[in-house]
Amino acid sequence: MGKSSITALTAVALARRGYRVGVLDADVTGPSMPKMFGVTTTDRVEPAPAGDDAAGGIVPGLSRRLGIKVVSLNLLLDDENLPVIWRGPMLMGMIKEFWTQSNWGELDYIVIDLPPGTSDIPLSVMQSVPLDGLITVTSPQRVAAMVVKKAVNMARMMEKPVIGLVENMSYAQCPDCGRRIELFGPSTGEAQAAELGLPYIGAMPIDPRLATLADAGEIEEYEHPMMNALAEAVEKATA
Numbered sequence: 001m002g003k004s005s006i007t008a009l010t011a012v013a014l015a016r017r018g019y020r021v022g023v024l025d026a027d028v029t030g031p032s033m034p035k036m037f038g039v040t041t042t043d044r045v046e047p048a049p050a051g052d053d054a055a056g057g058i059v060p061g062l063s064r065r066l067g068i069k070v071v072s073l074n075l076l077l078d079d080e081n082l083p084v085i086w087r088g089p090m091l092m093g094m095i096k097e098f099w100t101q102s103n104w105g106e107l108d109y110i111v112i113d114l115p116p117g118t119s120d121i122p123l124s125v126m127q128s129v130p131l132d133g134l135i136t137v138t139s140p141q142r143v144a145a146m147v148v149k150k151a152v153n154m155a156r157m158m159e160k161p162v163i164g165l166v167e168n169m170s171y172a173q174c175p176d177c178g179r180r181i182e183l184f185g186p187s188t189g190e191a192q193a194a195e196l197g198l199p200y201i202g203a204m205p206i207d208p209r210l211a212t213l214a215d216a217g218e219i220e221e222y223e224h225p226m227m228n229a230l231a232e233a234v235e236k237a238t239a
Contacts, residue, residue: 002168003137005210006230007113008036008219010135013231015066015220019108022060024098025072026125027115028091029084037063038217039070058102065220071102088120095124109234117147118154126158133163133237135201135230138192140170140184145192152196163201163237165193166230170203180205202229 004027015021025033034040039061058076060069073094074080086094104110112129114122125131134155138148148165155162167189171180183206193200204226213222 002139002204003116004032004036004113005214005219006135006137006166006168006204007111008033008214009204009222009224009227010230010234011068011109011111012066012220012222013227014109014111014234015068016227017231017235020106021066022069022071022104022107022110024102024110024112025070025074026095026098026112026121028073028086028094028121030115031072031074033070033113034061034072034074034080035217036214036219037061037068037070039063039072039075041075058098060102060104063220068220069104069107071098071104091121092124092128095121096128099129109238116151118150122151122154123158126155126160131160133161133234135163135233136165136198137168138165138189139168140182140186140188142188145188148192149196152198161237162196162198164199164233165189165196166201166226167192167203169206172206199233201233202226 007023011021011023023033023037025031041061058071060071061075062069073084112125112131114125136148136152136155138144152162167187169184170187170189171182173180187203189203190200204224207224210219210222210224213219
């Protein structure tokens with residue numbers, strides 16, 4: 001459903017508004033944040049000095065354009081292509097370590113990228129991180145709506161606020177005539193949001209330029225009006 005791109009675009013939108021932003025890549029078995037932001041093991045913030053509470057902790061990566069701090073397991077592996085074959089307790093322990101042992105410094109927002117569904121990792125994040133809210137990401141297909149309902153119900157059971165719903169991959173736009181092409185069928189995002197009693201943040205298109213920039217590690221270069229809607233939804237939820 002493209003939830004990682006929505007995570008990255010939300011972080012970029014907030015950073016453009018002058019906020020100090022970090023990204024916690026909690027999709028441990030499929031981490032993509034370093035790739036999207038072009039962050040490698042050599043792109044790091046300065047380690048905390050000796051005696052500082054964060055000294056000896058995990059040193060985040062640092063994006064080059066907006067200075068977004070990124071914590072991801074891929075930045076700790078010798079080979080980013082190695083699979084992470086861990087059971088639930090190890091995954092949950094890693095997430096807690098990312099949150100409590102990283103040298104985040106002073107930040108206004110930490111945006112967390114979660115894996116889809118209701119697995120151990122979303123549960124661990126909801127139990128151990130003081131969340132201000134979650135943004136749920138869907139797509140036009142009916143099967144996506146089922147997964148989203150489970151995730152929203154899980155958040156409500158854990159008494160975590162849901163900021164709103166975004167429909168990703170909603171349509172493609174013809175570069176010649178501007179016509180919208182609904183590759184996955186008619187948009188269902190607004191109806192899904194209404195059924196769940198959530199604010200509808202808006203729809204993101206399938207955009208080849210976004211894919212190109214993400215693959216090149218240059219997602220901070222991307223611009224789309226929906227990014228303002230994402231930032232405004234977060235600002236409203238945390239005001």
